[in-house]
Amino acid sequence: MASRVCVGFLVLVSSILLLLLLLSVSVYADEGEHEHVLTLDHSNFSDTVTKHDFIVVEFYAPWCGHCKKLAPEYEKAALVLSRHDPPVILAKVDASDEPNRELAKKFEIQGFPTIKILRNGGKSAQEYNGPREADGIVAYLKKQAGPASAEIKSAEDVSSLIDETRIFVVGVFPKFSGEEFEKFKVLAEKLRSDYDFGHTSNAKLLPHGGSVNGPTIRLLKPFDELFIDFQDFDVDALEKFIVEASVPIVTVYDKDPSNHPFVNTFFNTPNAKAMLFLNFSEEHLDAFKSKYKDVATAYKGKGISFLLGDSEASQNVFQYFGLKEDQTPLIFIQKKSGQKYLKTNLKPGHIATWLKEYMDGSLKPFVRSEPIPDVNNEPVKVVVADSLQDVVFNSGKNVMLEFYAPWCGHCKKLAPTLDEVAVSFENDPDVIIAKLDATANDLPTEAFDVQGFPTIYFRSASGNLLKYDGGRTKEDIIEFIQNNRDKSTQPSPVESSPVKKDEL
Incomplete structure (x- = not known):
């Protein structure tokens, strides 16, 4: 009888343990499957951001390798920071998606991934300059979510706040009030994503110690002279001092x-x-x-x-x-x-x-260029830095030029359309459709503003240079060329696509 009770008890315990295990796995799976990074786009970005005093937004592209590498770390950090008091919200925007391009332009996104820290309902935007792995992201953002400058009251505060391998900016004040202290707080808030700040009323606590006369900014650094004191409290002058002093001689x-x-x-x-x-x-x-x-x-x-x-x-x-x-x-x-x-x-x-x-000023600039192709007989002509002047500026032709990157998904999608446009103008000697790999050739920045790919410019035979921001269909591009080509040249008939029976 006892053995039966024991066996029954063991079966019961085993069943309970198995049930608990299954429940824990289920809870873990549900938690793991839930995305803690908010997905934003042009339709909900403003409404979401304005509700938060502090929110972090990653601008990414689905095809970007660095973005793919960051994604799991960013998600892990979002899970941890969602439990912070108060919670720190992490979000993401596909900045390569056409409807979101205005957002990318507003926040001056020039590469992927770019992370921005938005404060005060989005009124203030700062670059995220922290680590790209989960633990580092969490530590950096916890600090960014707190005060811009931490008070240093003891040797223990010095040990916990000041890392001798990094730059640290500390304000020394007889009292934490007055014009100089207020300007220091403005500076710390402005530069907090780039530098660590602290303030103290006791200069003797600081590395390299000693007394100071009046309010002073001390910049601690691990190179060249190990500290510099500065006492001009104009905010612009302070920022200039910190930026310049933070760069080693070499x-x-x-x-x-x-x-x-x-x-x-x-x-x-x-x-x-x-x-x-x-x-x-x-x-x-x-x-x-x-x-x-x-x-x-x-x-x-x-x-x-x-x-x-x-x-x-x-x-x-x-x-x-x-x-x-x-x-x-x-x-x-x-x-x-x-x-x-x-x-x-x-x-x-x-x-x-x-x-x-x-x-x-006696050196000749260096221009990076791919070799000029020996054979260039495809419908879309290949332009390189060394042939840019001859093909685009000196040819006397109407030239549509695409700046692309070999890895760019949108460029690959546009390529067959540009081929069709080029074929349509094959019998027109006054029109050239061309492309330039902007990752392998230097561009004259005074002429072309290329912040993303693809970027398309049109230069008429008479020299009028326009950035193309129209639709990406063959018909859109052809219409733009015909409307903006040099009026002194007579357009040749453009070959039409055959009409399919099911379109009649």
Whole structure:
């Protein structure tokens, strides 16, 4: 009898455990299947954003590899942050979808994924400059959702807030009131997505300690001089000071992740950017470093920032700028205007001379271009940077030019339509339909504003340059060309598509 009771009891316990296990799996599955990232579009964006004092929005494209990699991390972070007090809302917008293009334009989206932090019902927008994995996203956004500046009252606060491998901005005030403190708060709110801020009434608590006379901003950094004090409390002057002081005399770009934030700062500065790339295992590395730092020090404050990059860690930069590893050691300069300058197979002794020629304005700009094709007999003609002047500006033709990217889904979708348009104008010697790979060729930015793909321009034979924002059907494009082509040339009859019987 006892054994029967025991067996029955074990069966009952097993059944209960199995039921609990199934319930827990079911709950877990339901939670995992539920999306915690809000999906927004042009129809609900404004209504949703205006309801929140703090909301984070990712602008993405479904075909973007980086977006696909971010998606599961962003979703994990959204789940954790939904339980925060108060909850932090994460959302996403397909910025490549045609109806959402105005949203992408409003928030100046130039690449994917771009994440924006929107505050005060969307009245304020800041770049998200944090990590791209779940734990890092959570930590960064918890800090962003709190006060812009944290009070430092003890050595423990210093240890928890100030990371000696990162830049930290601290305001020192006799009391937390008055004009200087209010301007500091404005500054901290404005720059909080880029820098960490704190404030204290006791300067002796801070690294490098000492007394200060009156309200002071102290910038702590892990390079060059380790701290700088500043006492001009004009907000614009403070921002300029922080941005300029946050860039090392020479920024190092290698595989060390602690250097990556300074690399991001380097590329975000408005200065011209000088970049010296070589293999860091090269025997002449010390000679290059010494000569390069001397030049960077000499030109400090003259509108140019300097980066020293390990070629092995810089493949994405090489690909972006069209550089090749067999050109190293090389020095490359990009101006804010987009103009580029290049010196390959560099020697340490060349650096100072070449930089002087650049500063004097005697260097010829470098233009990245694919080779001009030997055969170019497809209906849509291939244009490269080196043939742009001849085909578009000097041909005396009416030219419709598409700027595309090989990986762009919308470009691939448009391609057969452009082929049909080009075939329609095959017998018209005054019209050219052409395309240019904007990821492999430099563009004259003074003529073309290409912020996304595809971007289409039309230049008439008489020189009138127009950006095409019309429909994407064959008929729309043909009508636009006929209406905007040079009036001095007589349009040839455009070949019509055959009418199908079921259209009669």
